[in-house]
Amino acid sequence: MLTMALMCLGAVVGRFVLPHWWARANSRVQLVLTVLLIFTMGVSIGRNEDLLHNLGTIGLDSALFCLIPMAVSIALAHLLAKRVFGAGEGAGEGEGE
């Protein structure tokens, strides 16, 4: 709930308080914070002996958690878009190179 509240607070600040040029700085702030978070996550992983010993299993599980939701998402979005937008309109069919 706290994360949701913080995100809503940020949205209000972004909409009504900050000037539009702040968007670029904001994306840089996001990048720095993301890198710091990933770094701290790496430290947690590095200090966790159990996790390192199970890295093979984790890798396999991660591949499953990547492929299956991605495949189901693609299938559902493709079918829905084709039905709603119709062929040749909107995102149903593209002009891919």
Add this chain to the structure above:
Amino acid sequence: MVFLAFGALALGVLCGRLGSGLAAVDVLLSSSDLILNLLMVSVGVGIGMQRGIVRKICQYHLKALVIPLGVTVGSILGGAACSLVTGYPLAEGVSIAGCMGWYSLGGVTIGALSGGVYGGVAFLSNLMREMLSFFCIPLLARYLGPAACIAAAGATSEDTTLPMMMKYTNEESVVLSVLNGATCSALVPVLISLSYQLLG
């Protein structure tokens, strides 16, 4: 971004292996909740600054939400299927897949809620999704169309994978891609929170 993320992760693991002697690393580690909270505010600021989003959604008469709906429902169903295959608890499985490619937030949040192993899977699987979608977009655009490209990218369709969308789809699809990314990004914390409350 992907290389930066890998670099930060590798450096973090290395520092973690060196032990707890580095004071700066310990301070950073103990501040991870604060960093996550700041990131959430920053994400909100980014959403608030996209002023055309509501108008563009109205132009499409809510048709634009069809793709995020497919991505979100597909990710939830996929996460549930993965839970059955791997034996993970349903709340964790749905949460991991519900990150829809947002590996940084997912890894840290799920790691804090369920422990390092689940956090590691959330991070790795969503990082894989971002990388795989980046390289699959040309093929998906050619054989299935822009909706499939947007769906593969999930929450990343408004930032890291957007250049690929611009190159391989049309302008209208790029707008839909940004809308999808913003919608999915806003839904990720809600999905994680709801799956732990309802399924945990």
